[in-house]
Amino acid sequence: MNILAIETSCDETAAAVVRGGRWVLSNVVASQIALHESYGGIVPELASRQHVTAIVPVLREALATAGVGRDDIDAIAVTEGPGLAGSLLVGINVAKTLAFAWKKPLIPVNHLEGHIYANWLIPADADPGSYPPPSFPAVCLIVSGGHTDLLLVHRHGVYEILGRTLDDAAGEAFDKGARILGLGYPGGPAIQRAAEGRRPLEQLPRAWLGDRYDFSFSGVKTALLRAAEPYRKQAPPPGRGAKQARGNDEPFVRHEPPAYSPNMPVGELAAAYQDAIVDVLVEKTANATQQERAQSVMLSGGVSANALLRRRMEARLRPLGVPLFIPELQYCTDNAAMIAGAAYQVLRRGALAGWELDVRAQLPWAAIPGIKIIERARG
Ligand code: KG4
Ligand code: ZN
Secondary structure (H helix, E strand, O other): OEEEEEEOOOOEEEEEEEEOOOEEEEEEEEEOHHHHHHHOOOOHHHHHHHHHHHHHHHHHHHHHHHOOOHHHOOEEEEEEEOOOHHHHHHHHHHHHHHHHHHOOOEEEEEHHHHHHHHHHOEEOOOOHHHOOOOOOOEEEEEEOOOOEEEEEEEEOOEEEEEEEEOOOOHHHHHHHHHHHOOOOOOHHHHHHHHHOOOOOOOOOOOOOOOOOOOEOOHHHHHHHHHHHHHHEOOOOOOOOOOOEOOOOOOOOEOOOOOOEOOOOOHHHHHHHHHHHHHHHHHHHHHHHHHHOOOOEEEEEOHHHHOHHHHHHHHHHHHHHOOOEEOOOHHHHOOOOHHHHHHHHHHHHOOOOOOOOOOOOOOOOHHHOOOOEEEEOOOO
16 A cells, blocks of 8 residues: 655645555655745745645655656545645645546545654665554654644544643744744754753743643743843844845745844753753653553654754653654654655545545644544643
8 A cells, every 4th residue: 555645734845655654665855944044934825836836846756766656556645734725725736636637545634643643654674573663552742833732642543632732832932932042943953953062041931730731831932032131132123124025926024033142142041941841841741651551652743853852751751661752853844754654544544535625724633534532621
């Protein structure tokens, strides 16, 4: 069973071919980071236009690298949401067209379920005996740009939501923190780089929220803003700081980083911020692992690429004796291999898409057909 998957929910144009939901034959990602960098964040309209130009070369490369053609592909999978509507639209249209022309089933995938199944991916030539998959029940921490969810995965397609963020997602917190510190976009990698080898300037607040599994990152963001404030220079007068881009093709305002005095301890502030975010993520995941008697733990989403999070989580879980799964770096941030991995499960539960498949920008967990969502009662 070879699945060709397409992912265009945000700012990566991606296509992949995956066999049996696990063996990655190809995984091609065209990043748009360079395009959005100067705006300090993603410009949705530019993202969708870039998907339009990149998607065909990316698809070609995914098929060529995998060494497969139309006859070797059994189904076409695509992210239907959540994400940016204009970006999702490109992938969905291409997937529909391919499924129609090649007469293949069309599999709709929830982006978040894709992140979970990044933990099942293995190299094309891997012996499955050497790569046992996560065993259930599994605690799964999804930390991406839009989500911070702590789940208990009882079995394929049965998710119990233990907790979620009450305000910013972890990735969003990294991105906003980076902006406060005048670092680039995307913020997570920028903060990680700045913090490398630095000691935290001070202990920033952690929102433990009692023994709940929910998260909150707005407090630590405000604390960072306060800590950076004394180093901030007077803002440039309006109109001079932000450069207005010219021409109809680019009616967007370019990002001008805040001006700081050169003696701001950027690395030490970044380290303090990263420390506070990672601390809460690790402790809550470890607590859930013990309380729920999980058989394995999985990390997923862009923030699981964070080196400190990977290191601390491993150190914290090792004494508990519960195996920890963290996707390879290329499968942490957005990619299509993970969409193919999840698509394999969607296919198994028979939830195929019809030609009416449409973008679902706000697609919540509970809207995935064929799965069971359990909401944990919270005090
Ligand atoms: O999963 P993802 O690629 O896209 C979404 O589905 O949102 O996650 C993107 C997020 C961004 O907020 C980015 O700053 C964060 O993941 N990220 C990181 C790192 N790499 C990416 N955060 C912390 N450390 C990293 N190394
Ligand atoms: Zn994602």
